[in-house]
Amino acid sequence: MARGLLIVFEGAEGAGKSTQLRRLADCLGAAARNVVAVREPGGTIVGDEIRRVLLDPESDIVPRAEALLFMASRAQLVEREIRPALDEGAVVLVDRFFLSTYAYQGVGRGLPEEALRHANAMATNGLVPDLTLLLTIPVERGMARVVARDRGLDRIETVALDFHERVARAFETFATRAWQSEHPECGPISLVDATRSEHDVFAAVLADLHTRWPGTFPPQA
Numbered sequence: 001m002a003r004g005l006l007i008v009f010e011g012a013e014g015a016g017k018s019t020q021l022r023r024l025a026d027c028l029g030a031a032a033r034n035v036v037a038v039r040e041p042g043g044t045i046v047g048d049e050i051r052r053v054l055l056d057p058e059s060d061i062v063p064r065a066e067a068l069l070f071m072a073s074r075a076q077l078v079e080r081e082i083r084p085a086l087d088e089g090a091v092v093l094v095d096r097f098f099l100s101t102y103a104y105q106g107v108g109r110g111l112p113e114e115a116l117r118h119a120n121a122m123a124t125n126g127l128v129p130d131l132t133l134l135l136t137i138p139v140e141r142g143m144a145r146v147v148a149r150d151r152g153l154d155r156i157e158t159v160a161l162d163f164h165e166r167v168a169r170a171f172e173t174f175a176t177r178a179w180q181s182e183h184p185e186c187g188p189i190s191l192v193d194a195t196r197s198e199h200d201v202f203a204a205v206l207a208d209l210h211t212r213w214p215g216t217f218p219p220q221a
Contacts, residue, residue, distance in 0.1 A: 004034070004086040005216065006127070007209070008097040008187075011135035012168045013157055014142030015194045016201060020135065021093050023202045024209075027221050028091055036085040039095035041073035044080050055154035063109035067116060070101060075123040082127065091216065098124070098186055099132060099174055104156070107170035108163050117185065129187040131212065133205055134175060135194035139168045 007024075009017035021037060028035040041051040050073040053059055054066065061069070074097075085092045098120050105111050137145075143164060146157055173179050175191050192204050202221065209217040 004090040008129045008132040010099045014145035015135035034090040037093045043077040046076045047073040067105040071123040103170040137194040
């Protein structure tokens with residue numbers, strides 16, 4: 001059986017990555033594809049408990065502990081869910097992965113990149129995404145979307161705006177060819193303009209995937 005595909009959705013707060021991942025999962029399911037959708041942190045019993053702690057606004061977590069908790073959730077997710085699904089030939093869709101670590105804990109929190117790189121190598125055991133779809137949106141517009149959800153803000157979302165601006169600038173850097181060539185552990189990265197309508201963003205996502213893997217992804221929903 002051929003190995004499956006690992007597709008990651010990334011982006012700053014309010015970019016719409018979770019929405020686009022769900023749309024793609026539904027589209028592949030309707031086409032009778034073997035698809036598995038998971039999120040970070042979470043996706044396992046251990047990961048879901050880590051997610052609860054990490055996102056609880058009342059949690060007092062220092063940056064290094066935050067990074068290591070994310071890594072622990074990732075290690076469990078890769079071992080228990082992602083690798084088995086890939087071995088079965090599934091298309092695995094992940095809501096956040098290593099780019100978020102570089103952006104949030106690296107640039108945002110100021111932790112050293114090399115330490116994060118080594119920790120991730122242990123957490124993933126060398127697993128590299130086949131493609132990361134990086135959804136881009138201005139910080140103010142993305143945060144406005146988050147507030148408009150009216151579900152309350154989690155611990156990460158409540159951090160000051162300058163933190164989210166650093167994160168957004170980091171994602172912009174990740175989109176450059178130079179950065180990608182220096183970070184092969186992140187795999188190929190494709191930019192998606194997330195300022196458009198949900199429908200148009202999904203059309204762009206599907207067009208990109210169909211171009212790369214026409215036998216797996218339909219040309220349109």
